[in-house]
Amino acid sequence: MNKCAVFHEAKSRWAYAADKDTLHIRLRTGRGDVRRVTLIATDPFNWFPDGKGGSEFDRENAIRQDMTPEYNDELFDYWFCSVKGYTSKRLRYTFILESSNEQLRFGSQGFDWAVEPDFKHFLNWFNFPFINEEDIYSPPKWAEETVWYQIFCDRFARAGGDETGKKSKLPAWGEKVEVLHRTLFGGNLKGVTEKLPYIAGLGLSGIYFTPIFESPSTHKYDTTDYFKIDPLFGTNEEFGELVKRAHDLGIRVMLDAVFNHCGFGHPFFQDAVKKGKKSKYFSYFHISKEPVLNFKPQSGNTLPQLTKEQMKDLPFLTFAYTPHMPKWNTADPGAREYLIKAARYWVEEYDIDGWRLDVSNEVSHDFWRELRKEVKSVKSDVFLLGENWDDSYPWLMGDQFDSTMDYNALSAINGYINGGLDAEGFAATLTRGVLVPYPKPLQRVLFSMLENHDTDRIMNICNGNAAAVKLGYLIQMTLSGSPSVYYGGEIGMSGLLHGGTNRSCMPWDENVPAERDFRPLIKKLTALRKKHPSFRSEDIAFLECSGGLLVYTKRSSGERLFVVINRNTSARTTILPDGSYTDLMTGKCVPGGKLKLSANEFALLLQ
Numbered sequence: 304m305n306k307c308a309v310f311h312e313a314k315s316r317w318a319y320a321a322d323k324d325t326l327h328i329r330l331r332t333g334r335g336d337v338r339r340v341t342l343i344a345t346d347p348f349n350w351f352p353d354g355k356g357g358s359e360f361d362r363e364n365a366i367r368q369d370m371t372p373e374y375n376d377e378l379f380d381y382w383f384c385s386v387k388g389y390t391s392k393r394l395r396y397t398f399i400l401e402s403s404n405e406q407l408r409f410g411s412q413g414f415d416w417a418v419e420p421d422f423k424h425f426l427n428w429f430n431f432p433f434i435n436e437e438d439i440y441s442p443p444k445w446a447e448e449t450v451w452y453q454i455f456c457d458r459f460a461r462a463g464g465d466e467t468g469k470k471s472k473l474p475a476w477g478e479k480v481e482v483l484h485r486t487l488f489g490g491n492l493k494g495v496t497e498k499l500p501y502i503a504g505l506g507l508s509g510i511y512f513t514p515i516f517e518s519p520s521t522h523k524y525d526t527t528d529y530f531k532i533d534p535l536f537g538t539n540e541e542f543g544e545l546v547k548r549a550h551d552l553g554i555r556v557m558l559d560a561v562f563n564h565c566g567f568g569h570p571f572f573q574d575a576v577k578k579g580k581k582s583k584y585f586s587y588f589h590i591s592k593e594p595v596l597n598f599k600p601q602s603g604n605t606l607p608q609l610t611k612e613q614m615k616d617l618p619f620l621t622f623a624y625t626p627h628m629p630k631w632n633t634a635d636p637g638a639r640e641y642l643i644k645a646a647r648y649w650v651e652e653y654d655i656d657g658w659r660l661d662v663s664n665e666v667s668h669d670f671w672r673e674l675r676k677e678v679k680s681v682k683s684d685v686f687l688l689g690e691n692w693d694d695s696y697p698w699l700m701g702d703q704f705d706s707t708m709d710y711n712a713l714s715a716i717n718g719y720i721n722g723g724l725d726a727e728g729f730a731a732t733l734t735r736g737v738l739v740p741y742p743k744p745l746q747r748v749l750f751s752m753l754e755n756h757d758t759d760r761i762m763n764i765c766n767g768n769a770a771a772v773k774l775g776y777l778i779q780m781t782l783s784g785s786p787s788v789y790y791g792g793e794i795g796m797s798g799l800l801h802g803g804t805n806r807s808c809m810p811w812d813e814n815v816p817a818e819r820d821f822r823p824l825i826k827k828l829t830a831l832r833k834k835h836p837s838f839r840s841e842d843i844a845f846l847e848c849s850g851g852l853l854v855y856t857k858r859s860s861g862e863r864l865f866v867v868i869n870r871n872t873s874a875r876t877t878i879l880p881d882g883s884y885t886d887l888m889t890g891k892c893v894p895g896g897k898l899k900l901s902a903n904e905f906a907l908l909l910q
Contacts, residue, residue, distance in 0.1 A: 304402040308333035308379060309409055311398070313429040316696050319742050320434045326386040327743060330370060330398055330409075331379050337400050340370040340382045344396035346389065347425045360422045370398075374738050374845075376731035381739050395428040440701035443684040446657075446748040447839055449555060450780075450829050451509040451787035452502050455756050456536050457487055457521050458808045459790050460494030467491075471535075477808035484803030487521055492537035496545045499552055505822060506829025509555040511659055511787060513756055515542070518566055521806070522756070524559075524661065525566030525628050529645035543653050550654070557657030557686060558649060562642045562674075563665050567627040568604050571641075587638035588629050589620035598626075622662060633670040642670075643677050650681045657686030659708075663698065664691045671703040688750055699745055709749040709784060711736025716753060716778050717764050719853070720771040720870065726848035730855075733782075738843065746841040749784040754792055760805050762797040762819070769795060769818040770903035774868055776821060777905050780828035781857065781866050783841040788825060795819025831887055835909065837864035847877055852900075865908040869900035876900075884908035 310331040311317050317329045330340055345365040353359040366389070370382040386394065398409045399418055408415040410427035420428070461467055465475050473489040480486045492515070502510065514523035517531045532542050546556050565572060571584040579585065579593040595618055601607055606627050614624040622628040631638050649655045658678070663671070671689075678685050687704045689695060695707035715732040718724035724732060737746065753775045754761040765771040772795065779786050791807075794815045798804035832838040840859035847854040851870035854877055856863055865884065869875045881895040887907040900906065 304400065304405055304407065305333035305336050306407075306414060308336065309400065309414075311409070311429060313411065313431055316740055316742055318429065318431055320431075320439045321385070321742070321744055322439065323392075323434060323436045324387055324389075326389075326394060326431060326434070328370075328384050328386060328396065329373075329739070330382040331739075332382065332400065334375055334378055334380055337380065337382075337402050339401040340372075341399040341401075342366070342368045342370055342384050342386070342396055343399065343420060344368070344386060344389075344394050345422065346391045346393045347395040347428070347430075348391070348393065362422055365422070366396075374734045376734045381734070392434040394431045395425050396431070397428050438701060440699070440742065440744055442705035442744070442748045443686050445555070445684065446686050446705065446785050447783075448833065449509040449785050450507050450832065451511045451557070451750070451785065452505070452507040453511045453513070453752075453755055453787050453789045454495060455490075455513050455790060455806050456492070456495065456515050456523075457490045458806050459490045460498050460809060460811065461489050462491055462493035462497055477810055483807070484521060487535060488808055489535060490808070491535065492532070492541045492545050496541075496548055499545075499548055499554065503552045503554060504826070505788075505793060506826050506833065507788065508553055509557060509656070509785075510549060511557045511657075512559060514559045514561055514661075519568060520566075521803075524561050524622075525564075525568075526561050527566045527568045527570070529565075529642070530648055539653070546653050546655060555656035555686075557659055557688065558655055559661060560646060560658045561661045562631060562633065562646075562670075563662035564622040564628040564630045567606060567629065569629075572629050573604070583637070586635045587632055587641075589632050590618060591620075592618045595619060622665075630665075633666055639670060639673070643674050646674055646678050647681055650678050650685055654682075655685075656682075657688060659688045659690060660704070661690050663689035663704070664693070664695070668698070668703060671698065675703055686748075694740055696740060699741070706745070706748045706750050706785065708755075709737065709751045711740075712749065712751045712779075712782065712784070713753065713758075716751075716775055717761065719778070720775045721765045721768075722771075722851075722870075725850055726853035726868075726870070729853060730845045730848045738841075743841045746783045747839065750787060751779050751782060751784040752787045752789065753779055754789045754805070755787070756789070756806055757800065758805065759800050760789075760796055760798045761792060762795050763799055767797070768903075769821075771870070773821060773824055774870060774903065774905060776824055776828060777866070777868065777907075780825075780832055781838055781864065781907070782843070783839055793820075793822045793825050795821060827888070831907070835862060835864065835887075836860045837862045837909070851875070852877060863910040865906070865910065867898060867900060867906040867908065869902065869904050872902050874899055874901050879908070882910055884910050 321327045349361040350358045368384050370384040373383040374381045400407050406418050408418045411429045412427045515536050516526045517528035517533045518525050532539050549556050571587055575582040575585045576595045620630040633639055689698050689704040689707045691707045692710045698704045715729050719729035761772050791809050798807050836859040837857040840857050842858045845855045852875045853868045855866050876897055876899045879895045879898050884893040886893050887909055
């Protein structure tokens, strides 16, 4: 037995309270190394009078439960069990591991050759001291059923069309310009409001806006006023009307909060620039010395092109080395109060449903804990989504965020559909990045995507292969989580992050080639996802991973969904378990046994 591969940690992602009565426990062992794992668990205080003036331990109420081999990757097997109904809510536990030639007990201090515990000494037992209900992770239930539509406001829709553009001296909608990422096209909130029926018609039930607050840029991640909608987009009142209209259609609204940094032109930072340490806002930022600037701004507070030496020697911290985005000092009481007040304001005054938190892993846990308490006190089911590109569990234990942007799932899906991963690699990547690191209740609300404003478009990632992109949407919509469609993705828009073509104007008046029109597929999948809980379930099992052939099942509420995908360039055959299935795309009955799929074909079968 490879003892180095065996791992568990109490009160963590490996042992957590799924609800007030249930513990989920996971164990890792070497791939193919262990054939059976048994969990032994008990309340360590189960000592009761023996009727002879002494006491004895109540062994009969100890739990002895086989663990299920749930997932594996290239190196490890992962075992799982759910422990229910222990009324004292206290649990000490240990594992018995059996391989082909040995049997060992594994506890908090390592391996024990005494396989059967004596129930007298609990030093080498893992401990879950007590299930405290207030510590249980509990994201908003509605997020599990939401499919988002991400909107980059300047490029989505312009109410009034080109006439509005001419009045504002803006280029024609979608006009080819030399510097796209710096050009404002004037997409606005009224334009979004006009398109709400279109969004609802696709079965999408949430809108995620990239920043819409006052800012000089196209992307608006350099905020200058956190309490004001950018005038090019409209007014606060127009935003309020949009939220009301969206809610009437059953669409939630989530805004983008940039609390890691602000814009160079923010009045607080400008006051610090002018007054130095005499400014009341000096401590709101990470400023190391005076003068605050080691360069001279151009007219209108625009920034010159800085040298490498100037960027490295900036007297203030920034997002990356970007001088037009000075970093907030969220430890400062004044800065903290200001930012949290802004977070509360849009929930209190405009009834927004969520905040996407930009660069969230660079802001202190302490700040996020306070922000969570404040906004949840206004609206208990507001959704807090962190922008973390890495393992985000430290932020997702119930005291900070409700979810994170799931770049691990993006890597797995996009790698598989573009040929970078075979089916086995997809399963292993998803297992390592999502299925094992994140508790099951959290997996139900992970924010999944194929593309967004910070990535190349999925059409480019798949080298223009529309059939592959369809498979991407199929996988995304059949995995647990809270999926997101990036505006224009539904009509196969292309574009690269470099140069900003991934943020091009939505081509409302253009005819969409049939092979790139994913709207019927998305509408069908969102309807199925809403109707069948198996689509949303985190209970997934991989039945076949062979080359480009991928077969997995999902279970929930008495139904079993089979997802069969052939990403190969030629036909492939798989064997379905005996029984009768309903093809959800055609409504036809399909028997068990051999199922042949053409290249890039898929089947959704319900049993």
